[in-house]
Amino acid sequence: MDKIIEVKNLIKKFKDFKAVDDVTFEVEKGDIFAFLGPNGAGKTTTIKMLTTLLKPTAGEILLDNINVIKHPENARKNFGIVFQDQSLDDELTALENMEFHAVLYGVGKNLREKRIEELLNYVELWDRRKSLVKTFSGGMKRRLEIARGLLHHPKILFLDEPTSGLDPQTRNYIWDYIAKLNKKEDITVFFTTHYIEEAEKYSKTIAIMDHGKIIAKESPQKLKEQTKTDSLEAAFLALTGNNIRDEDANGIDQLRNHRKMWRGH
Amino acid sequence: MNAVYILWKRELLRYFRSRARLAGSLGQPLLFLVALGFGLGPVFQKAGQGNYFEFLAPGVVSMGILFTGIFAGIQVIWDRQFGFLKETLVAPVTRFEIVLGKTLGGATVAFLQGLIVLILTLLIGVKVHSWTLFPFALVAMFLIAVFFTALGITIASLFEDMQGFQLVMNFVVQPTFFLSGALFPLTGLPNFLKIITEVDPLTYGVDAVRGALINQGHFPLSTDIGVMFILSIVVLVIGSYLFSKVEV
Ligand SMILES: Nc1ncnc2c1ncn2[C@@H]1O[C@H](COP(=O)(O)OP(=O)(O)OP(=O)(O)O)[C@@H](O)[C@H]1O
Numbered sequence: 001m002d003k004i005i006e007v008k009n010l011i012k013k014f015k016d017f018k019a020v021d022d023v024t025f026e027v028e029k030g031d032i033f034a035f036l037g038p039n040g041a042g043k044t045t046t047i048k049m050l051t052t053l054l055k056p057t058a059g060e061i062l063l064d065n066i067n068v069i070k071h072p073e074n075a076r077k078n079f080g081i082v083f084q085d086q087s088l089d090d091e092l093t094a095l096e097n098m099e100f101h102a103v104l105y106g107v108g109k110n111l112r113e114k115r116i117e118e119l120l121n122y123v124e125l126w127d128r129r130k131s132l133v134k135t136f137s138g139g140m141k142r143r144l145e146i147a148r149g150l151l152h153h154p155k156i157l158f159l160d161e162p163t164s165g166l167d168p169q170t171r172n173y174i175w176d177y178i179a180k181l182n183k184k185e186d187i188t189v190f191f192t193t194h195y196i197e198e199a200e201k202y203s204k205t206i207a208i209m210d211h212g213k214i215i216a217k218e219s220p221q222k223l224k225e226q227t228k229t230d231s232l233e234a235a236f237l238a239l240t241g242n243n244i245r246d247e248d249a250n251g252i253d254q255l256r257n258h259r260k261m262w263r264g265h
Numbered sequence: 266m267n268a269v270y271i272l273w274k275r276e277l278l279r280y281f282r283s284r285a286r287l288a289g290s291l292g293q294p295l296l297f298l299v300a301l302g303f304g305l306g307p308v309f310q311k312a313g314q315g316n317y318f319e320f321l322a323p324g325v326v327s328m329g330i331l332f333t334g335i336f337a338g339i340q341v342i343w344d345r346q347f348g349f350l351k352e353t354l355v356a357p358v359t360r361f362e363i364v365l366g367k368t369l370g371g372a373t374v375a376f377l378q379g380l381i382v383l384i385l386t387l388l389i390g391v392k393v394h395s396w397t398l399f400p401f402a403l404v405a406m407f408l409i410a411v412f413f414t415a416l417g418i419t420i421a422s423l424f425e426d427m428q429g430f431q432l433v434m435n436f437v438v439q440p441t442f443f444l445s446g447a448l449f450p451l452t453g454l455p456n457f458l459k460i461i462t463e464v465d466p467l468t469y470g471v472d473a474v475r476g477a478l479i480n481q482g483h484f485p486l487s488t489d490i491g492v493m494f495i496l497s498i499v500v501l502v503i504g505s506y507l508f509s510k511v512e513v
């Protein structure tokens with residue numbers, strides 16, 4: 001199998017705190033790769049480095065054999081991304097946000113119009129296409145972000161908690177679309193989620209990150225066997241423990257204290 | 266080039282949607298025009314310098330452009346804070362296209378603001394010296410817009426929040442305006458001030474507008490326009506480089 005993502009000894013330090021701590025892994029072409037881990041594990045930081053938004057402190061990243069750090073401009077042609085936090089222009093309409101993205105990603109006019117209509121219909125925002133995004137509810141904004149991310153069909157699709165804040169019906173519905181896209185166009189999907197059942201249901205490979213390190217990378221089935229558990233959630237808890245993690249970045253000192261607490265040294 | 270177009274279009278869509286911004290940035294130039302133009306007019310006349318109101322008009326037009334252009338930098342910081350900058354930065358387009366698109370968008374807006382001020386001064390009574398030269402006044406206004414928009418965007422790429430940016434802007438914008446030839450003639454200045462005005466980019470922009478509009482330029486029009494053009498290219502290139510370093 002071809003490797004589409006290759007990460008070697010990736011490190012990201014914020015001051016002297018290692019958010020991503022010497023991580024090495026590969027993702028195969030066509031995979032649906034779930035990247036799980038407790039809050040603050042370093043998932044988003046890793047994705048930001050893979051997508052050229054953050055410069056690693058050290059390490060190497062290849063996306064479809066292109067060195068992301070040396071050739072960010074070429075690397076950007078290969079992926080699409082749905083961010084964890086909001087990245088829409090509130091002062092534009094849904095349609096204008098979609099158009100902006102499609103033009104920026106070089107989707108031709110005919111295909112653009114067809115896909116925008118199809119996707120906005122799919123996420124049930126077609127009727128609201130001319131409303132300013134600032135008038136949308138949280139869930140509507142989230143659906144628009146996803147629709148926008150699916151506009152151009154890249155080789156790799158990064159989805160950072162794409163379905164957070166959506167109701168279960170919508171989540172299933174959107175995952176069906178993504179799974180179809182993966183199958184039909186052989187798009188590799190790299191996603192994070194805190195809904196473990198999504199990973200169980202849709203992913204082919206699961207990696208679990210904790211404290212900036214990858215502590216497991218297996219198929220869902222194998223992960224359950226290894227931890228002698230009968231659900232992925234139980235496997236996840238067995239691997240990462242039951243402590244609650246610091247959710248936001250409030251001061252490196254506090255973080256360090258927490259880390260000491262968790263690790264007992 | 267499609268990328269440049271869509272970035273340009275976004276700035277215009279946002280501009281036409283916020284009428285408050287339109288009105289807000291017209292206030293200051295008009296205040297200057299009325300207070301200084303009419304207030305200092307008699308003194309200027311007595312000193313044998315002619316019509317101050319006409320002299321000042323290119324200065325306040327440029328002022329409107331300067332302030333609106335620099336505002337594009339604030340937009341970049343908002344985009345960073347509201348997350349939209351990420352969307353632009355991960356796109357498969359060169360950083361030069363991003364900076365160029367944003368600059369042309371912001372510059373078009375700034376140019377339109379300047380045009381409104383210009384039309385108002387014409388309505389109040391400024392007489393165009395020669396309609397053949399008039400288009401050069403518009404070219405000069407557009408170059409002022411491009412230069413300062415690009416400058417605002419470039420400086421904004423270095424800041425994550427408004428405070429830092431605003432501090433630097435105060436140190437850049439106010440001196441740039443007051444120490445250019447916007448408010449006073451460039452002849453007979455004390456030496457130190459002469460040197461400062463000559464390194465102030467706005468001096469050349471204002472001078473070009475003044476030369477083309479009322480035929481009272483200090484430098485040749487070609488010098489003015491040449492300087493503004495070269496400076497604009499330089500800032501665009503520096504801006505693209507700094508944008509390639511932006512992390513979000
Ligand atoms: N810009 C930053 N400056 C300092 N620390 C940061 C920065 N960004 C992230 N961190 C820290 O790095 C660690 C990893 O954060 P990251 O956002 O990658 O976590 P995550 O796995 O995506 O978590 P979540 O599930 O909550 O989204 C956290 O401890 C966070 O506080």
Ligand SMILES: [Mg+2]
Nearest residue numbers: 043044045084
């Ligand atoms: Mg995250």
